Amino acid sequence: MSKDPEDRLTVGEVSRRTGVAISALHYYESLGLIASERTTGNQRRYPRYMLRRISLILVAKRLGISLTEVQHVFDTLPLDKLPTAHDWRRLSRLWHTQLEAKKREIEQLERELMGCIGCGCLSMKSCRLLNVDDELAELGPGPRRLDAAQAA
Amino acid sequence: MSKDPEDRLTVGEVSRRTGVAISALHYYESLGLIASERTTGNQRRYPRYMLRRISLILVAKRLGISLTEVQHVFDTLPLDKLPTAHDWRRLSRLWHTQLEAKKREIEQLERELMGCIGCGCLSMKSCRLLNVDDELAELGPGPRRLDAAQAA
DNA sequence: GTAAAATGTCAAGTTCACTTGAGGTCAAGC
DNA sequence: GCTTGACCTCAAGTGAACTTGACATTTTAC
Numbered sequence: 001m002s003k004d005p006e007d008r009l010t011v012g013e014v015s016r017r018t019g020v021a022i023s024a025l026h027y028y029e030s031l032g033l034i035a036s037e038r039t040t041g042n043q044r045r046y047p048r049y050m051l052r053r054i055s056l057i058l059v060a061k062r063l064g065i066s067l068t069e070v071q072h073v074f075d076t077l078p079l080d081k082l083p084t085a086h087d088w089r090r091l092s093r094l095w096h097t098q099l100e101a102k103k104r105e106i107e108q109l110e111r112e113l114m115g116c117i118g119c120g121c122l123s124m125k126s127c128r129l130l131n132v133d134d135e136l137a138e139l140g141p142g143p144r145r146l147d148a149a150q151a152a
Numbered sequence: 153m154s155k156d157p158e159d160r161l162t163v164g165e166v167s168r169r170t171g172v173a174i175s176a177l178h179y180y181e182s183l184g185l186i187a188s189e190r191t192t193g194n195q196r197r198y199p200r201y202m203l204r205r206i207s208l209i210l211v212a213k214r215l216g217i218s219l220t221e222v223q224h225v226f227d228t229l230p231l232d233k234l235p236t237a238h239d240w241r242r243l244s245r246l247w248h249t250q251l252e253a254k255k256r257e258i259e260q261l262e263r264e265l266m267g268c269i270g271c272g273c274l275s276m277k278s279c280r281l282l283n284v285d286d287e288l289a290e291l292g293p294g295p296r297r298l299d300a301a302q303a304a
Numbered sequence: 305g306t307a308a309a310a311t312g313t314c315a316a317g318t319t320c321a322c323t324t325g326a327g328g329t330c331a332a333g334c
Numbered sequence: 335g336c337t338t339g340a341c342c343t344c345a346a347g348t349g350a351a352c353t354t355g356a357c358a359t360t361t362t363a364c
Contacts, residue, residue: 023323041330043341092265103258110251113244175353193360195311
């Protein structure tokens with residue numbers, strides 16, 4: 001049951017339905033992000049639920065998550081069937097947290113940028129964003145100030 | 153005046169003060185993002201204001217702006233002296249706009265993600281983020297839905 | 305004046321996320 | 335049954351942003 005040939009999609013079909021290039025699908029498979037069965041003639045056949053897995057990858061990409069990170073979360077997901085609602089909830093929570101972090105970073109940057117326009121540092125003498133030199137040199141080598149702000 | 157040797161920095165000094173690797177400074181120079189004078193022995197000597205230019209590059213990087221884009225804005229900036237307050241204001245405005253766009257994109261994504269958790273689509277049956285298959289296939293080939301949402 | 309540290313050039317390597325190409329096989333329609 | 339389109343593998347290429355290495359020269363310090 002639910003094993004009739006119609007249930008399996010060719011790589012071309014998957015590509016058309018997800019908008020992901022065939023070469024990219026091959027690539028994802030080489031990373032273990034997706035999987036396929038093979039016909040006797042060695043052609044890939046995808047179960048339908050693989051479309052969901054692929055769309056999860058696409059979501060992650062939109063979130064700016066690297067495939068390596070996707071690999072990590074996917075390790076906690078069943079490869080041979082649809083993730084459960086619980087899995088999905090866990091994933092969305094995780095990703096939501098990462099989005100929040102990203103947003104905070106942007107907002108921090110925005111504050112610094114606006115501060116530079118709004119305040120007296122238009123002269124670029126004491127701008128928090130621009131000041132990378134002299135005084136800071138005493139703090140030792142390596143990146144700082146900009147990175148420090150990032151870490152904060 | 154203001155031409156005494158103390159006024160010129162070696163790559164090592166610039167690297168230490170900006171936190172940018174020497175190899176990266178070479179690279180930036182090859183792209184025309186920064187410039188240097190040379191000693192009789194062909195070693196680089198940077199005027200002090202080059203530190204500001206470099207910190208502008210660092211700011212841009214934090215904003216997720218590519219070096220190519222930085223090149224474009226830098227084309228409108230004097231290479232041989234400090235950018236004016238006007239230049240800086242123009243730049244911050246431009247970058248601020250780009251930050252805003254990025255933030256909006258994240259917020260859009262966040263809404264979709266939260267919608268997926270909060271609403272009935274926990275079942276993953278009609279999730280806006282996840283639905284890449286079947287019904288959509290009728291809309292023709294190529295990426296869509298995810299990209300469409302992005303464009304919206 | 306010489307040894308050590310800093311610097312120079314240039315080519316090649318690295319990572320990410322794929323794409324392209326070559327050369328060959330498989331499956332579907334007529 | 336055969337042509338055409340879809341598919342296969344594997345190696346190499348792409349572009350961004352650098353880094354690493356090899357080897358030569360310069361500058362600084364003692």
